[in-house]
Structures are given as C-alpha cells and as structure tokens.
Amino acid sequence: MTTTATPGTPTGRAAADFIADRIQAVPPSGIRRFFDIAATMDDVISLGIGEPDFVTPAPITQAGIDSLRHGETHYTSNSGILELRQLLAGQLERLYSVSYNPETELLITVGVSEALLLALMAILNPGDEVIVPEPCFVAYQPTVIFGGGVPVAVPTRVEDSFQVTVADLERARTPRTKAVLLGYPNNPTGAVLDRARLEEIARWAAQHDLLVISDEIYDRLVYGVPHTCFASLPGAWDRTLLLGGFSKSYAMTGWRIGYVAAPPDLLAAMRKIHQYIIMSAPTTAQEAAIEALKSGEPYVEEMRAEYDRRRRTIVAGFNSLGLTCFEPRGAFYAFPSVAVTGLTDAEFSERLLMEEHVAMVPGSAFGESGRGFVRASYATALPKIEQALERIGHLVERCRQG
Ligand SMILES: Cc1ncc(COP(=O)(O)O)c(C=O)c1O
Numbered sequence: 121m122t123t124t125a126t127p128g129t130p131t132g133r134a135a136a137d138f139i140a141d142r143i144q145a146v147p148p149s150g151i152r153r154f155f156d157i158a159a160t161m162d163d164v165i166s167l168g169i170g171e172p173d174f175v176t177p178a179p180i181t182q183a184g185i186d187s188l189r190h191g192e193t194h195y196t197s198n199s200g201i202l203e204l205r206q207l208l209a210g211q212l213e214r215l216y217s218v219s220y221n222p223e224t225e226l227l228i229t230v231g232v233s234e235a236l237l238l239a240l241m242a243i244l245n246p247g248d249e250v251i252v253p254e255p256c257f258v259a260y261q262p263t264v265i266f267g268g269g270v271p272v273a274v275p276t277r278v279e280d281s282f283q284v285t286v287a288d289l290e291r292a293r294t295p296r297t298k299a300v301l302l303g304y305p306n307n308p309t310g311a312v313l314d315r316a317r318l319e320e321i322a323r324w325a326a327q328h329d330l331l332v333i334s335d336e337i338y339d340r341l342v343y344g345v346p347h348t349c350f351a352s353l354p355g356a357w358d359r360t361l362l363l364g365g366f367s368k369s370y371a372m373t374g375w376r377i378g379y380v381a382a383p384p385d386l387l388a389a390m391r392k393i394h395q396y397i398i399m400s401a402p403t404t405a406q407e408a409a410i411e412a413l414k415s416g417e418p419y420v421e422e423m424r425a426e427y428d429r430r431r432r433t434i435v436a437g438f439n440s441l442g443l444t445c446f447e448p449r450g451a452f453y454a455f456p457s458v459a460v461t462g463l464t465d466a467e468f469s470e471r472l473l474m475e476e477h478v479a480m481v482p483g484s485a486f487g488e489s490g491r492g493f494v495r496a497s498y499a500t501a502l503p504k505i506e507q508a509l510e511r512i513g514h515l516v517e518r519c520r521q522g
Contacts, residue, residue: 146262151481154469158479165508167496168479170307170453172371174499176408177419180370183411184404192403198395200228200379201406207413208379215339216349218357224384227391228377228401228409232337232365233259234394235380239333239361240267242389243298250333251292251300253284254487255455257307257335261487264301272297275489278446278457282311286320299331302350305338308486308495309455310431310448315348322353333361337378338451340369340420343428345449351381358383361390368451369420370412375405427452430498430505437509438496441516452499455483457492461519465494468515475518476511 136144151168158164175181199205205222212218220226229235240250240263250264253274261271274292276282289300300321304313313321325332334350351360365378380390400406431448438445438456445456458468465482472478483490498505 142265142268146265149258149485151258151485154473154479154481157473161473161477164473164477164479165500165504165511166479167498167500167505167508168481169497169499171373172368172423172452172499173501174371174423176371176375177412177416179415180372180408180412180419184375184408187404187407192407194403196228196400196403196406198391198400199223199226200401201403201410204228204406204410204413205379207410208381211413212349212362212381216347216352218349218351218362218381220381221384225381225387227380227387227394228406229379229394230376230398230401231367232335232363232378233263234398234401235363235365235378235390236260236263236333236335237267238390238393239363239380239382240264240269241393242386243331243361244269247296248298249294249296251289251297253289253300253302255282255306255308255483255490255493256301256303256487258486260301260303260335269298270296273487275487276309276311277489278493282306282309282446282455283313283317284321285317286324289321289324293328293330297328297330299333300325301333301335303335303337305342305347305448305450306453307338307451308453308481308483308490309446309493310451310453311446312342312345312347312450314345315353318348318350319353322350322356325359326355329359331359331361332356333363335363337363337365338368339364341424341427341452342450343424343431343448347450361386366409366412369423370409370416371419371423372405372408372412375402375408377401377405377409427498430500430502433502434496434498434505434509437505438512441509441513442520443512443516452497454496454498455490455493456496458494459492461516463519465490465492469494472512472515476515478508478511 264271362381366372442460443456483493
C-alpha cells in the first residue's frame with residue numbers, strides 16, 4: 121500500500137523539512153535587515169547600497185530600446201551575441217593585454233552573480249574547499265555552499281591595507297582546497313590588490329595547483345592606482361576564471377549582464393550549466409552592453425571622476441570625525457573603524473539609523489574581520505554625503521561624551 125504524506129499535515133513533513141541542508145545552513149543576508157528598517161523611515165540618507173546612483177548613460181539605454189523596436193525579442197546564442205563577445209575580447213586585450221577567444225573562451229551571463237555560481241558549480245565536487253579572503257562581497261560564501269563546496273574564510277587586516285597575504289592563504293590550504301576566490305577592487309573595503317601581492321598569489325596558486333576565481337567587477341573604478349587583471353600575470357591565465365560585468369562601471373545593475381572568461385575546457389563546463397539553467401542572458405541587455413563597449417568610455421570616466429571626488433570627501437570626513445578610515449583605492453566604498461565610539465559595528469549602524477537616519481552596513485556582515493568597521497557607499501550625491509557626515513558627527517559626539 122502506498123502512503124501519501126501531505127506537506128504541512130501531521131503525517132507529512134513540515135514544509136521547511138524539505139529544504140536542502142546546505143540551503144538551510146546559509147543565513148539570510150545581514151544587509152537586508154537594515155534596508156527593511158530604512159524603508160519604513162522618512163528622510164533616511166542611505167550610504168548602504170552597493171550600486172551606482174547614476175542611471176545608465178542614455179545611448180546605452182537607447183540601444184536596448186532600439187533592439188526591442190527592431191524585434192530583437194528572441195534568445196541569443198547560449199554563449200551570448202558574438203559581437204558582444206568580440207568587443208569584450210578586444211577590451212580585455214586593450215586594457216590588460218590578456219587574450220580570450222570570443223568563440224570558445226568567453227560566456228555572457230546574468231551578471232557576475234550568475235558567473236560566480238557557474239564557476240563554482242563547474243569546479244566543485246561535494247566537500248571541495250574554496251578559500252575566501254574576507255571581508256568580502258556577501259554572496260561569496262553562500263554561493264560556494266550553493267555550489268556544493270565549503271568556504272574557508274581567511275581574514276584580511278587594515279594594517280595590511282586589507283590585502284590578503286600568502287602566509288594566510290597557505291595556513292588555510294588543505295588537501296581539499298580547489299580554488300581561491302579573490303574580489304578586487306574589494307567590496308566592502310575598497311582595497312585594490314597590488315601587482316606584487318597578486319604575483320605572489322599567482323606563484324602560490326601554481327605551486328599548489330589551485331584555480332583562482334577572480335571577481336574584477338570594479339576593475340574600471342580605481343583611483344590613482346592601476347588595476348591588474350589576474351589572468352595577465354605570468355603563468356596565471358591557465359588557472360584563472362575571470363569574472364567581470366557591466367553593473368558597476370556602466371551603471372547597469374538592473375540590466376543584469378556580466379561575463380566569465382576562462383580556458384576553453386572550463387568555459388565549456390560553465391556554458392553547459394548556463395545552457396540548461398539560463399539559456400541565454402537577456403537579449404535587450406546584451407544589445408545595450410554592445411553599445412556600452414562601443415561608446416560608453418567617456419561616461420565611465422565621468423562617473424569614475426565623480427566617485428573619486430566623493431571618495432576624497434567621505435574619507436577626509438570620517439577621519440576628521442575620528443572614525444579612522446583606510447584609504448580605499450577602488451570600487452565605491454569607504455570602510456572606517458568605529459572603535460572611537462566604543463560601540464560595536466552593529467550597534468553603531470543601528471543607532472545611526474534610528475537616531476540620525478543614516479544607513480550604513482556593519483562590517484561584520486562581510487565577514488568576521490570586518491567587525492569594528494562599517495561600510496559606507498559613496499555611490500550617493502555629494503551634498504547627501506556631506507549631510508550624512510554631519511549627522512554621523514552628532515552620533516560620534518554623543519558617544520564620545522559617554
Ligand atoms: C564584488 C561584487 N561582485 C559581484 C557583484 C554582483 O554583480 P552583478 O550585478 O554583475 O551580478 C557585486 C554586487 O554588488 C559585487 O559587489
């Protein structure tokens with residue numbers, strides 16, 4: 121006789137019991153709670169969000185609209201529109217002297233978010249370990265888990281300019297280690313790994329036969345320092361999965377478009393997953409991305425210059441309030457310490473939101489080594505940043521007076 125157990129009934133499993141262990145093991149994002157509270161309040165200045173405040177430059181948007189008007193409403197090739205891959209290959213060659221064959225070594229994805237999951241699913245057997253330097257983008261460790269792997273967090277420190285050291289990577293390495301996941305310019309610290317450190321990491325990865333997943337989504341947003349593409353380092357191309365995208369540099373977060381560049385066998389494995397779960401990245405967004413690569417350069421520079429102005433203001437502002445701030449050289453985040461207030465990062469963020477209506481994210485949301493710091497996004501207009509600094513000053517003053 122067959123028994124039929126109905127979910128939610130006394131004889132069946134509770135709905136939550138159907139959820140896979142590895143999915144249940146991942147806590148909800150620490151960032152969300154702050155936004156949910158902020159959304160209920162008037163007059164909040166948000167330094168919380170990790171996306172450009174600029175709208176997508178007009179010619180890029182127009183290209184998307186035109187493609188729809190021309191009836192381009194169908195799937196594209198699984199790998200993405202060939203012209204887009206060709207333009208991307210050209211840009212990577214021009215900027216970083218790295219060569220990727222657009223036919224076999226580039227795949228257009230639904231943002232770096234998808235590219236990251238594909239990279240991890242393609243390489244991980246259950247239980248394989250991925251070393252993840254933190255503080256880092258909130259999705260890294262959960263995505264390793266979704267991909268069936270085990271994230272192994274490695275701290276970075278403000279004394280090292282938040283650049284991971286090879287000694288720390290080596291301490292975290294085990295026989296199960298398969299890859300290291302780097303993100304630079306970094307979210308949330310704004311740290312940019314310099315060439316010398318990257319070369320050391322590349323040598324270490326080669327010595328231990330590890331892959332490097334390199335998330336370089338903020339590559340165009342650097343201030344006074346160069347960005348070094350990991351794949352361009354001696355001996356690194358064969359073991360690099362390079363992730364990049366349009367969200368940040370071209371202010372295109374909502375279009376959902378990114379890419380992965382990798383040696384052909386690895387790329388084919390990722391394309392196989394993409395082909396079955398996504399089919400192809402949104403056609404309209406791909407057409408817009410083509411325009412971004414053709415005519416977007418002046419806009420990238422204009423936005424970068426504006427971020428740089430804001431960066432100087434916010435870093436100087438934090439330092440003058442006694443919230444010691446490491447100088448971020450990339451992305452659009454500042455990561456000051458709140459030690460002077462005597463509060464934890466979570467307490468500081470909570471009080472700042474409730475008492476001064478300014479939203480910033482506690483550093484511990486990005487990993488243990490972010491504890492004691494807060495992330496302030498300067499993808500916010502300069503007058504708002506100045507007003508936010510004034511409000512932050514009021515809270516710091518109250519804390520100092522005890
Ligand atoms: C470091 C980093 N990687 C990836 C992403 C996700 O980018 P995308 O919009 O391309 O999915 C973000 C978004 O905040 C990010 O900060």
